[in-house]
Amino acid sequence: MNIGFFDSGIGGLTVLREALALLPNENYLYYADTDNTPYGTKTKEEVKGLAFRAVEFLMSHSMKALVIACNAATSASVEDLRRKYDIPIIGMEPAVKPAVAKSLNGGKRVLVLSTALTLREVKFQDLVARVDTEHIVDMLPAPKLVELAERFVFDGPEVEDYLRELLPWDRINCYGTIVLGCTHFPFFRQVLSRMLPDSIDIIDGNRGTVNHLYDVLKSKNLLNNASEKGRILFFRSGAPIEDPAVLEKYNRLLRP
Numbered sequence: 001m002n003i004g005f006f007d008s009g010i011g012g013l014t015v016l017r018e019a020l021a022l023l024p025n026e027n028y029l030y031y032a033d034t035d036n037t038p039y040g041t042k043t044k045e046e047v048k049g050l051a052f053r054a055v056e057f058l059m060s061h062s063m064k065a066l067v068i069a070c071n072a073a074t075s076a077s078v079e080d081l082r083r084k085y086d087i088p089i090i091g092m093e094p095a096v097k098p099a100v101a102k103s104l105n106g107g108k109r110v111l112v113l114s115t116a117l118t119l120r121e122v123k124f125q126d127l128v129a130r131v132d133t134e135h136i137v138d139m140l141p142a143p144k145l146v147e148l149a150e151r152f153v154f155d156g157p158e159v160e161d162y163l164r165e166l167l168p169w170d171r172i173n174c175y176g177t178i179v180l181g182c183t184h185f186p187f188f189r190q191v192l193s194r195m196l197p198d199s200i201d202i203i204d205g206n207r208g209t210v211n212h213l214y215d216v217l218k219s220k221n222l223l224n225n226a227s228e229k230g231r232i233l234f235f236r237s238g239a240p241i242e243d244p245a246v247l248e249k250y251n252r253l254l255r256p
């Protein structure tokens with residue numbers, strides 16, 4: 001039985017990388033909807049339709065759990081997907097709660113970087129209303145990071161120029177934590193750490209999501225007890241990825 005991971009593109013690999021560290025013996029399916037990336041600039045209805053199509057494909061491959069490794073697809077579809085399928089479905093959510101706890105202590109603000117869809121959706125707005133009692137959370141869509149990541153450009157002048165334009169440098173020291181609220185963004189952790197003051201923590205929700213996956217599988221007795229490492233099958237918008245050069249690129253991003 002497989003654990004399916006799904007994203008608009010390569011972003012979900014940052015979540016799968018964490019899963020491989022915690023659950024190396026599981027068998028995984030990774031589905032990148034690269035024909036339709038990006039999701040974050042589309043409407044909720046469009047993304048919901050794409051998510052249903054991707055998940056239907058994955059469900060035909062004997063699945064025991066699904067990780068929607070995409071914040072945008074989670075906010076557009078997780079509840080409807082859970083109503084339709086009865087396997088555990090784990091979604092992503094920007095790590096606002098731990099960020100608020102950390103930053104409040106230091107009297108600092110939180111900046112959530114994500115996509116326009118995630119930031120305007122009810123799921124995120126509700127989360128902020130619940131945890132941001134002191135009104136210290138700001139948010140910023142960063143769509144070009146998705147596009148750069150899909151071109152495997154994770155560092156260098158193009159990324160630096162964009163970040164120089166995007167981030168509020170004149171008040172950057174107000175922030176104690178930056179939340180990476182899109183699964184494509186951890187690929188930019190290195191360049192962000194280099195450009196940002198050392199006092200700013202950069203956090204994502206990947207570890208939390210994978211811990212949750214572990215707890216759910218354990219509680220349902222679904223963990224794979226095999227002693228050998230599992231395998232990963234990759235798909236791109238409904239077709240297996242067979243090109244060795246592409247497979248190598250994907251596998252490289254999964255190495256710790």
Ligand code: DGL
Binds near residue numbers: 039040118146184
């Ligand atoms: N990686 C996705 C997320 O976490 C989607 C990015 C996109 O396709 O715009 O939201």
